[in-house]
Amino acid sequence: MPQEYPYQDAFNRMLADRSMATATHDEYTSTLKDFFHYLENFNPTYQRDHRVNQLQTPDVEQYLAMLVDARQIQNQTYNKILSHLNVYFKFLFSHRWTPYLPTLDLKSKPKQAAQPVNYRWVDTLDDFLADQRLHVYTRLTLLLIAHGYPVQVFLQPDFTAKLSTTDWTAADQAFLQEFRAFVTPLQDRFQTGDWFLKQRAAADPHLTLPGLHKYLKPDERIIGFALSPTVLYQGYLVNYLRRHPQKTDREVVATLHLEPDSIDYYRRLAQRAD
Template sequence: MPHTNAYPYQETFERYLHQQELAKPTIAEYRSVLTDLFIFLSNFNAGYQADHRVATLLDRDVEQYLAMLVNQRQVTNGTYNKMLSHINIYFKYLFTHDLIRHYPTLTLKGKSHDELKAPTTKWLHLMPSILKNQQLAFYTRLTLMLSSHYYTISEFLTPGFYQQLNSDNFNADEHAFWQQFQQFIQPLQTRQHSQDLFLKQRLAEDPHLTAAGLHKYLKPDEKLLGFTLTPTRLYQSAVLDFLLQNSNLTEQQISEKLRLDPQSLAYYRQLAMQYRG
C-alpha cells in the first residue's frame, strides 16, 4: 500500500529534521503535534476543508487551533509554548523552501500563564475614551476600532482593505476619530502613493506597514491602557463580547455580522459558553 502523509510535506520536513540531527523522540513529537494540527483543521476549519491546501493557511487558522489547546484541552504554559515552537519551525521550513508564500505563525508568540486566560472584553466599553486619547498612536486607536468591528489583523493590513471599509457603520465617536485619522494619514498616503490605511512613515519600495511594524506602535501603548494589544486577542474578545451580548440573534444574523463561516461560529460559540461560565 502507498504511504500516506499524516500532514502536508511530512516526508521532506522530517528528512530536514533528520539532517538537523534531531533525536528520534523529538522528531516523533513534531509528527504528533503536526498531525494533530491538521486533523483539527480538517475537521473544524472551513477554509482548509475546501481544498486542503497548506498554502492558504493564515495566522487566524493556526490561532484557532492554539485557542482550542488552551480552552478545551487546558494545556499547560510549557506544553503550549513547545507545541507552538514545533508548528512555527514547520511553517518556517515551508516558507524558506518556497513551499508556501505566507508565513502564518510569524506574528504568533509564546504566551505567559496570565495571557493564557480568557481575553478581557472590558476595553470594548472604553472605546469612546480610547478613541479620544491623544496619547495613543493613531495606528493603535485604529487597530482597536477595527478589531471592535470584527476585522482581523490579516484583513486590515492587506493592501486594498480600505475599499471594503464602510464608514457609514461608525458611531459618533468613531466618526470623530475617523476624521482625525484622515488628517493624519492623508499626507502619508500622498507621500507613499497609496490609499491604504497602515503605511510606513519612511519611503519604501513596499509602503505597507507589516504586523511587526504595527507591533512597534501597539507595544508602548499597552502600558498606557493596561491590557494586551495583541490584535488576534482583541479580535477574539470582540467576537466573544458580541456573542455574549446578542444571544437572541439567529445563526444567519450573527454569521453576517461577524463574517464567520458556520464552523468558525460554532467554535466561538463554544468559547463564549466557557467564558460565560
C-alpha cells in the same frame, strides 16, 4: 502575482491536496508571511541573500522567541505556529530544497490554563479613541477590530477602498478626522489611499504585522491590557456573542464571517467570560 514567501505556489498546491478548511490554509499563509517578513528585517542569515536553504534551528528559535517576548503569545498559539513552520520545512526538505530541518529539535510548549478573554474593551472604545496618549495606529486597530475586521484583513492593500464608514458613530467619525490629518501626508507621499503606512521611505510602504506591533506594544503600558490584534479580535467576538445571545449559529457565522466549525469555540469563551 508575486510570492509572499519562498516556494509559496508549490506549498499551496500541497496544502490544497490535503483538502483543509480555508481558514486553516489562511493561517499557514499568515504564519509564513509573518515569519519571512521578520527574517527580512531582523535576521542576518536571511538578509544576506534571502536563501531559505541556509536557515537553521537558531533562526527559527529567534522568531519564536520574539513572538513570546514581544507579542506575548500563549502556548497554544506558539504550538500552532511551530506546527505550521514544521510542516513547511518538512515539505522543503522532502523536495531537497533545503538540507536542513530547522524545526526538528524544537519542542512544543505545555498546554496552559485558559485565560479569561478581555471583551470589555469594546464597550469603552469611545474613551480609547479619544485618548491622545495612544498612537493613532493603536486607536485605528481598536476601531477596526471593534467593527469586526481581523488584522489579516485590514492590513491588506486596498482594504480601505472597499470600506464604508458612513454609518459609524460620532466618536468613530471624530477619531477618523484626526487620523486622516495624520495619514494624508503619508498617502500623498506613497500615492496610495491605504491607512496603515510606514512613516519612512520604503519600496513597499504598507505596514506589516511586526511593524504594527511596534506601535501597539508600548501602548500596552498606557491602556493596561494586551494589544495583540488576535486577542483583541477574540474579545470582540465574545462581546458580540454576549450581546446577541438570541442569534442562531448560522446568523452568527454569516454576520461575523466565521468558519462554521469555530462557532462552538467562541460560544464557550463567551459562556466562560466573567
